[in-house]
Amino acid sequence: MEFTSFQELHRNISARLLKSVFLTSVILALITSSILITFDTVKTRKEMVSDAFQLLNQTQPVTGESSHQATRVINRLLSAPFVIQADFRLPDGDVLVQSTRKTVNSSPSWFTQIFLGKSINYQLSIAEPKGQLYGYLNLEINSDWYGSQLEWRSLVTLISGLALSLLLSTLLFLISPWLFNKQQLKSRLNHLFNSSEYDYVTRLPTERCIQKKLEQLIGASSDNQLSAVLCLGLDDFKPLRAELSFDDAEHTLIKVADRLRGILDEKHYLGRLGEDRFLIIMEQLEEPFKAAELAQKLITRIKQPFQINNKQLPINATVGITLFPEDSCDVDELIKQADFSMMLAKSRSQGRYQFYIASIDSEIRQKKRLEQDLHDALSHHELNLVYQPQVDYQSSLIVGVEVLLRWQHPEQGLILPADFIPMAENNLDIIPIGDWVLESACHQLHNWHQAGYPDLRISVNLSVIQLKDKNITNRIQYLLRKYNIPPHLLELEVTESSIMEDSQLASDQLQQIKALGIKLSLDDFGTGYSSLSYLKQFPFDKIKIDKSFIEGLPENKENSVIVDAIIQLGNSFGLPVIAEGVESGEQEQHLIQSGCHEGQGFLYGKPMSSSDLNSYLQSYSHSPHQPKSLQF
Numbered sequence: 001m002e003f004t005s006f007q008e009l010h011r012n013i014s015a016r017l018l019k020s021v022f023l024t025s026v027i028l029a030l031i032t033s034s035i036l037i038t039f040d041t042v043k044t045r046k047e048m049v050s051d052a053f054q055l056l057n058q059t060q061p062v063t064g065e066s067s068h069q070a071t072r073v074i075n076r077l078l079s080a081p082f083v084i085q086a087d088f089r090l091p092d093g094d095v096l097v098q099s100t101r102k103t104v105n106s107s108p109s110w111f112t113q114i115f116l117g118k119s120i121n122y123q124l125s126i127a128e129p130k131g132q133l134y135g136y137l138n139l140e141i142n143s144d145w146y147g148s149q150l151e152w153r154s155l156v157t158l159i160s161g162l163a164l165s166l167l168l169s170t171l172l173f174l175i176s177p178w179l180f181n182k183q184q185l186k187s188r189l190n191h192l193f194n195s196s197e198y199d200y201v202t203r204l205p206t207e208r209c210i211q212k213k214l215e216q217l218i219g220a221s222s223d224n225q226l227s228a229v230l231c232l233g234l235d236d237f238k239p240l241r242a243e244l245s246f247d248d249a250e251h252t253l254i255k256v257a258d259r260l261r262g263i264l265d266e267k268h269y270l271g272r273l274g275e276d277r278f279l280i281i282m283e284q285l286e287e288p289f290k291a292a293e294l295a296q297k298l299i300t301r302i303k304q305p306f307q308i309n310n311k312q313l314p315i316n317a318t319v320g321i322t323l324f325p326e327d328s329c330d331v332d333e334l335i336k337q338a339d340f341s342m343m344l345a346k347s348r349s350q351g352r353y354q355f356y357i358a359s360i361d362s363e364i365r366q367k368k369r370l371e372q373d374l375h376d377a378l379s380h381h382e383l384n385l386v387y388q389p390q391v392d393y394q395s396s397l398i399v400g401v402e403v404l405l406r407w408q409h410p411e412q413g414l415i416l417p418a419d420f421i422p423m424a425e426n427n428l429d430i431i432p433i434g435d436w437v438l439e440s441a442c443h444q445l446h447n448w449h450q451a452g453y454p455d456l457r458i459s460v461n462l463s464v465i466q467l468k469d470k471n472i473t474n475r476i477q478y479l480l481r482k483y484n485i486p487p488h489l490l491e492l493e494v495t496e497s498s499i500m501e502d503s504q505l506a507s508d509q510l511q512q513i514k515a516l517g518i519k520l521s522l523d524d525f526g527t528g529y530s531s532l533s534y535l536k537q538f539p540f541d542k543i544k545i546d547k548s549f550i551e552g553l554p555e556n557k558e559n560s561v562i563v564d565a566i567i568q569l570g571n572s573f574g575l576p577v578i579a580e581g582v583e584s585g586e587q588e589q590h591l592i593q594s595g596c597h598e599g600q601g602f603l604y605g606k607p608m609s610s611s612d613l614n615s616y617l618q619s620y621s622h623s624p625h626q627p628k629s630l631q632f
Contacts, residue, residue, distance in 0.1 A: 022165070022166070022169040025165035025166075025168055025169055026162065026165050028165065029161035029162050029164065029165040030158075030161070030162075032161055033157050033158045033161040033162075036157050037153075037154045037157055037158070040153055040154065040157075041154075048120075048141060049120060051080075070088040070096050070097040070135075071097045071099070073088070074086045074087070074088060074097050074098075074099045075099065077139065078099055078100075078101055083101070083139055083140070083141060083142070084100065084101050084140045084141065084142050085098070085099070085100040085101065085139070085140035086098070086099055086137070086138070086139050086140070087099070087137075087138050088135055088136070088137055089135060089136040089137075089138065090135055090136075091135060091136075096135065119138060119139065119140050119141065120138075120139045120141060121136065121137070121138050121139075197209040197212075199271075199272045201250050201253050201254060201272075202253055202254055202256075202257035202272050203257070204257055204270060204271050204272040204278070205269075205270075205271035205272070206271065206272060207271070207272075207273055207274075207279075207335070209271060210269075210271040210273065210279055210281070210335070211331050211332075211335070213269050213271075213281060214229070214281065214331040214334060214335070215331055217281065217283060217324070218324065218325075218329055218331065221324070221325070225284060226284075226285040226286075226287075226288070226323060226324070226325075226326070227281065227282060227283050227284070227285055227323070227324045228281075228282040228285050228288070228290075228291035228321055228322070228323055228324070229279065229280075229281055229282075229321070229322050229323075229324065229334045229335065229337075229338045230279065230280040230281075230282065230291060230294065230295055230298075230319050230320070230321050230338060231273060231277060231278075231279050231319065231320045231321075231335075231338035231339045231341065231342040232260070232277065232278045232279070232280065232295075232298055232302075232317050232318070232319050232342070233276055233277045233278075233317065233318050233319075233320075233342045233343075233346065234256065234276040234277075234302075234315055234316075234317055235315070235316040235317060235318055235346065235350040235351065236316070236350075236426070237275070237276035237315070238275075238276065238426065238427065238428055239425070239426070239428065239464075239465060239468075240252075240313070240315070242428060242465070242468070243468060244308070248308050248309055251308055252306055252308055252313060252315070255306050255308070256278075256302065256306070256315070257270075257272070257278070259301060259302065260278060260280075260298065260301075260302075262301075263297060263298060263301055264280065267282065267283055267284065268280055268281065268282055268283075268294075269281040269283070273335070273339070277339070277342070279335065279338065280294070280298075282294065285323075288323060288355070291321050291323070292321070292353060292355075295319040295321060295353035296353060298317060298319060299316070299317050299318070299319060299351060299352070299353065302315060302316065302317040303315070303316055303317070303351065316350050316351040317351070318342055318345045318346045318350050318351060318352060318353070318354075319342060319345070319352075319353040319354070320337075320338045320339060320340065320341025320342030320343070320344070320345060320353070320354050320356065321338065321341060321353060321354065321355045321356065322334055322337035322338045322341060322355075322356035323355075323356070327356050337356045338356065340356070341354045341355060341356045341357075342354065343367065343368070347367065370412075370420075370423070371423055371427060373409065374407070374420055374423055374424060374427070374429055375427065375429055377407055377409075377433075378429075378432055378433055378436060380410075382407060382408050382409065382410065383405065383406070383407055383408075383433065383436070384405075384406050384408060384609075385403050385404065385405060385406070385437065385440055385441065385444070385610070386403075386404050386406055386607035386608055386609060387401040387402065387403060387404070387444075387458075387607065387608060387609075387610060387613045388401060388402050388404060388600055388601075388604075388605060388606070388607045388608070389401055389600070389604045389605045389613070389616065390402060390457075390459070390578065390598055390599070390600045390604075391598060391599050391600070391604050392597065392598050393588075393591070393592050393596060393597060393598060393599060394597070398456075398604075398617065399455070399456070399457055399598065400456065400457035400458060400459060400491065400598075401456070401457075401458055401459070401613065402458075402459040402460075402461075402493075402600060403437065403440075403441045403458060403459065403460050403461070404417070404607045405417050405421075405433075405437055405461075406607075407420055421463070425463055425464065425465050428465065430463050430465045430466065431465060431466070431469070434462070434463055434465070434466045435475065437460065437461075438460055438475070438476070438479060439479055441458050441460045442458075442479045442480070442482070442483045442485055442490070443483055444458070444610055445458040445483065445485055445489065445490070446483035446484060446485060447610075448614075448617075449484075449485075451614070453617060455489070456489070456617075457488075457489045457490075457491055457519075458489065458490060458491065459491040459492075459493055459521065460490070460491070460492055460493065461492075461493045461494075461523065462492045462493065462494050462498070463498065464495075464497070464498035464499075467494060467498055467499070467505075467506055467509055467510075468502070468505060468509070470509075472509065472513070473509070473512040473513055473516065476490075476492075476513060476516060476518065477516055480516065486517075487516050487517030487518050488517055488518075488519055490518050490519070491518070491519040491520070491521055491541075491542070492513065492518055492519070492520055492521070493521045493522075493523040493544065494506075494510070494520070494521075494522065494523060495522075495523045495524045496522065496523075496524060496525070496527065496534060497524075499534065499538065503537065506538070507537060507538055510538055510539055511539060514539040519541045519542065520538070520539060520540050520541050520542070521540065521541065521542040521543070521544050521578070522534060522535070522538070522540045522542070522543050522544060523544045523546075524544065524546040525543045525544055525545055525546060525566060526545065526546055526549060526562060526566055527546050527548070535569070535573050535575070540575060541575065541576075542575055542576050542577070542578060543566065543569075543570045543575050543576070543577045543578070544577075544578050544579075544580060545563060545566050545567075545577060545578070545579045545580065545596075546580070546581075547579075547580045547581020547601070548581075549562050549563050549566070550563070550579055550580070550581040550582060550583075550587055550591075550601070551581065553586065553587045553590050553591075554586060554587070554589075554590040560590065563579070563590075563591070563594060563596075564594050567591075567594050567595050567596050568595070571595060576597040576598065577595075577596050577597050577598075578596070578597060578598035578599065578600060579591050579596050579598070579599050579600070579601075580599075580600045580601060581600075581601045582599040582600065582601030582602075582603045582604070583601050583602045583603050584603060585603070587601075587603070588603060
């Protein structure tokens with residue numbers, strides 16, 4: 001199938017769009033017009049009955065079987081221009097008096113007779129004796145008296161509705177070239193083209209076309225003809241796409257595709273496998289190392305920054321390689337194996353290539369299943385929060401708790417954050433998870449304040465993805481108001497790695513959060529590369545010493561020197577220092593002597609549920625206020 005030009009594509013889509021929109025708008029116009037006409041008809045019918053009833057009330061009532069009195073009433077009724085015929089019948093049904101207008105201009109039209117009717121019937125009775133029936137009054141109404149205007153209004157409603165639908169359809173057809181280049185339409189067109197053989201954004205063959213090419217290759221190959229299938233995945237493209245606009249993200253993919261085309265020649269077949277994956281088929285391969293050479297060439301070329309809207313975007317690529325016929329002779333298996341190999345390479349270290357190894361299948365499949373389970377973990381209520389106390393060394397009081405996330409997998413049991421948080425950040429599941437953690441923590445802190453601990457502080461970790469979210473400040477401000485939390489009692493912890501990727505954006509975001517009165521803590525201090533510069537550049541209120549430096553204190557001299565240096569550095573900047581991972585009284589004593597302000601670790605309590613922490617706080621409030629007595 002030859003690729004259709006953009007103009008031909010636009011004309012075809014516009015024609016189909018015009019037909020669909022016109023048909024839909026006509027149906028909607030008919031339905032809307034019918035509803036309006038029905039309302040108008042009901043209103044006119046009520047008006048007709050009301051007029052007849054008022055006329056009847058203006059006449060002298062008929063009593064008994066007086067034909068003279070009944071004739072006078074009926075003649076009075078016939079004086080109204082909309083009454084054609086009137087008759088009075090006795091209770092047994094016999095006609096007492098009947099009279100018809102002598103001159104009637106025309107018979108009622110079918111429209112008014114159907115929709116308005118032509119007769120009105122009344123039962124006549126007197127109050128005393130109660131409810132005694134003395135006759136029936138039947139009026140035949142000239143509904144055209146009311147219906148002529150109704151017919152005109154109905155016709156105008158119907159015609160205007162159809163004309164408006166035609167106008168809107170034509171207008172949409174005329175402006176469709178302008179809409180064709182806009183974000184929302186392009187997104188829907190891209191969905192439409194997923195089922196075709198060419199990708200709308202990059203103009204590359206899609207997976208369907210790739211499969212056909214592999215089928216041809218397998219059918220035409222001889223026993224000794226070696227080929228390779230390479231799956232190239234862009235590293236960290238999903239988080240990058242979340243930062244870019246829709247057009248910039250698509251522009252980036254187009255540039256990636258163009259760069260790949262520039263590397264490959266007629267012996268290679270290039271297609272787009274998914275959002276951030278491309279597939280290359282190498283035919284007539286002499287040796288497997290040729291595939292490795294091409295993979296490295298692709299990785300090196302992609303690594304060169306892309307210029308998007310005057311911004312340099314660094315993008316890395318990872319490549320998985322599978323060989324035909326050595327690894328498989330099945331089309332779907334070859335694509336899966338190349339994809340699995342690429343995923344394995346990413347999990348180990350990005351920016352490299354990986355040949356397919358049969359044993360990796362189970363590892364990758366398990367990882368992909370775990371990713372899907374994580375995507376559903378929040379809705380399945382598998383995530384929960386635990387809390388670990390933080391102790392102030394000067395007052396020996398519990399002044400705060402840190403929120404820690406846990407995943408109770410239904411099959412694999414407890415999974416710690418170090419194992420699933422990177423996965424959540426890569427798949428952007430960290431956005432809803434982080435939002436849930438933040439709100440749950442604020443809600444719990446509110447409960448503790450209400451329970452008699454108004455000065456208790458809570459610390460929540462903020463991921464790199466959340467820090468890039470431009471709405472994070474508004475979200476935090478909303479939660480502070482919702483749960484009536486004093487800003488200084490909410491502490492957000494960020495790691496050095498989370499602010500290294502885009503220090504300017506991180507600085508701007510942290511300044512906005514700081515302006516709310518929130519306390520900011522630099523977590524895992526000392527594990528990065530530019531700790532001192534971060535203390536000068538960012539508005540932190542506290543330093544948190546990583547637990548790896550607390551291990552072995554005070555015997556480990558190297559760690560002792562590092563810990564003492566961090567505490568002195570914090571004091572120089574006027575920043576309190578908290579140590580995590582405190583497990584022994586010796587470690588605690590060394591930290592206190594060195595000037596550390598707060599401690600956190602198993603010495604003061606393991607991470608526990610909110611109910612367990614409630615009991616812990618109650619027990620602690622009755623304990624001697626000495627640091628070494630805090631171990632329960």
